[in-house]
Amino acid sequence: MSESLDGGQRQGSGAHTLAEIVSQPQCWTQCFNELRKNSVLERIRRHFAGPAEWLFIGCGSSYYVALSAAATMNTLGGARARAVPASELLLYPELVLGGLADLVPVVISRSGRTSEVLRAAQLLQARDIPTIAISCAADQPLETLAAEIICLTPADEKSTVMTRSFTSMLLALQDLAATMSGNTAFSNSLHSLPAAAAPALAAMRGQIEQFVAGHSFSDYVCLGQGVFYGLARESTLKLTEMSVSYAQSFHTLEFRHGPKSIVGAETLILFLLSDEGGEAEIEVLEEVKELGGTTIAVTNRATDRVRAASDLALEMSLDVPENCRAAAYMFAGQLMGLYTGLHKGYDPDHPRHLTRVVVLDKD
Numbered sequence: 001m002s003e004s005l006d007g008g009q010r011q012g013s014g015a016h017t018l019a020e021i022v023s024q025p026q027c028w029t030q031c032f033n034e035l036r037k038n039s040v041l042e043r044i045r046r047h048f049a050g051p052a053e054w055l056f057i058g059c060g061s062s063y064y065v066a067l068s069a070a071a072t073m074n075t076l077g078g079a080r081a082r083a084v085p086a087s088e089l090l091l092y093p094e095l096v097l098g099g100l101a102d103l104v105p106v107v108i109s110r111s112g113r114t115s116e117v118l119r120a121a122q123l124l125q126a127r128d129i130p131t132i133a134i135s136c137a138a139d140q141p142l143e144t145l146a147a148e149i150i151c152l153t154p155a156d157e158k159s160t161v162m163t164r165s166f167t168s169m170l171l172a173l174q175d176l177a178a179t180m181s182g183n184t185a186f187s188n189s190l191h192s193l194p195a196a197a198a199p200a201l202a203a204m205r206g207q208i209e210q211f212v213a214g215h216s217f218s219d220y221v222c223l224g225q226g227v228f229y230g231l232a233r234e235s236t237l238k239l240t241e242m243s244v245s246y247a248q249s250f251h252t253l254e255f256r257h258g259p260k261s262i263v264g265a266e267t268l269i270l271f272l273l274s275d276e277g278g279e280a281e282i283e284v285l286e287e288v289k290e291l292g293g294t295t296i297a298v299t300n301r302a303t304d305r306v307r308a309a310s311d312l313a314l315e316m317s318l319d320v321p322e323n324c325r326a327a328a329y330m331f332a333g334q335l336m337g338l339y340t341g342l343h344k345g346y347d348p349d350h351p352r353h354l355t356r357v358v359v360l361d362k363d
Contacts, residue, residue, distance in 0.1 A: 013349065014338055014347060014348040016157070016158040016159040017338055017348045018338060020157050020158070020159055021334050021338065022202075024194075024197075024327075025193075025195070025201065026194070027155055028168060028171055028193065028194040028327070029194045031168045032171075034152065034154065040149075041150075042179065043148060045179050047130075047147065048104045048132070050079070051079045052080070052100060052101075052102035053081065053104070054104050055083075055096070055105045056073075056106045056108065056173070057083070057107045057108065057117065057120050058086060058108035058109065058117065059087070059116050060162075061162040061165075061166050062108040063083065063084075063086075063108075064166070064230045065169050065170050065230070065234075066083035066084070066106075066108055067083045067233065068227050068228075068231060068326055069106070069173035069174065069177070070082050070083040071227040071229070071323070072174045072177045072326070073177040073180075075226075076178060076181040078180060078181045083230075084096050085116075086107070086114075086117045086119070089123065090123065105129060105132070106132045106133070106134065107120055107121045107124075107132070107133045107142065108133075110135065110156070110165040111136070111140065112133070112135035112136075112137045112143065113141055117142065118142060121145035122145060125145050131146045132147065132148045132149075133145070133146035134149070134150040134151075134172060135149065135150075136169070137151070138151050150172055152165075152168050152169060155168035160241075160351055161241050161337070163238075167330050170326060171327050174190055174326070186323075189320040189324040190320075190324050193320060193324060193325070193328060196320065197328040199317075200315070200317060200318070204314050204331050205335055207312065208312075208339055209339050211311075211312050212340050212343050213343065215268070215294070216343075217245075218246070218267065219262055219267040220245050220246065220248070220268050221247065221249070221250070221259070221262070221267065221270065222236045222247065222248075222333060223250055223269065223271050223272065224272035225274060225281065226276065228274055228329060231326060232249040232250070233249045234330060235249070235333025235334075236248060236249040236333075238334050238336065239337045239340060241348075242341035242348035242351060244344070245344075252277070252280075256284055260291065263293040264292055264293065266294075267294065268294050268295075268296065269288050270295075270298070270332065270333065271285050271295065272298050272329050272332075274322060275322050276322060278299075282305055285309045286305065288309075294311050295309060295312075296312045296332065297309070300318060301316075301317060
């Protein structure tokens with residue numbers, strides 16, 4: 001497979017997925033430009049000012065976007081936020097909605113056609129609850145069910161697996177959180193991320209490709225806390241989808257409460273290390289290394305302790321607030337999934353048993 005860092009078209013397995021991963025910084029800039037041009041975030045701020053709670057809803061990767069978006073909304077203050085899978089709302093609406101009258105749902109779907117997300121939006125519409133939708137495809141059914149639509153057409157993808165659509169929708173929802181809270185500094189930091197993250201992506205690509213070429217594992221575990229927990233879940237999914245690997249995700253400190261029994265040289269544990277919880281998370285990293293696990297640490301700047309306890313330490317070196325770095329921390333999981341899939345002889349562009357959109361027969 002011929003490769004280049006410019007994200008152009010390539011021949012062979014994983015060509016579209018690789019192009020979409022390396023195109024992310026450029027794609028983010030295009031999405032931010034669209035958001036500025038259409039002023040949709042400002043319209044939402046005027047339309048949905050002062051709710052009691054935000055509810056982020058999605059399926060699969062979109063649910064993991066929801067987890068990190070809700071964490072960001074909570075961190076920036078104002079109304080509380082939480083995330084649920086669309087199926088939870090459909091099967092247990094009273095449990096999810098809890099009689100709240102002042103609620104703003106945000107439904108998330110790359111395609112705008114995911115059956116369970118559409119049904120969730122229909123349920124909310126039937127209850128006269130105005131909804132915000134975010135998608136990467138224009139003129140899709142989800143638009144007709146939402147009071148406001150955030151459409152990020154530059155982030156749409158040819159491949160089955162979500163990569164740049166995931167990070168682009170996350171950044172847009174983080175920008176929405178900053179807009180709702182009036183945090184201009186946070187928004188400016190988000191807008192500076194594409195240029196800052198591009199060198200980290202270029203360096204990480206080679207490091208991970210080389211690492212994967214020299215290793216094989218039976219189990220994969222991805223760990224994160226706070227805004228990084230949703231990213232750990234998504235990293236696990238990338239490994240599962242693209243490489244047909246058995247992978248699990250946990251809150252970092254929860255890993256020592258039972259799951260660490262699987263640790264061995266054949267187990268790869270990916271740590272998404274935060275600054276706020278870093279001291280406690282590094283203790284788990286050191287514990288796993290002492291138990292004989294193989295470790296990768298993604299961190300903003302690696303300390304001597306992190307380097308000593310990591311088989312591979314990946315540094316972001318970003319001078320933006322921690323939550324603003326979230327999208328860039330996805331590079332590691334995406335590249336691990338891609339190169340592990342290629343190493344095992346799969347085509348990450350066409351994962352086994354998967355389709356690009358989950359549309360149920362009755363829809």
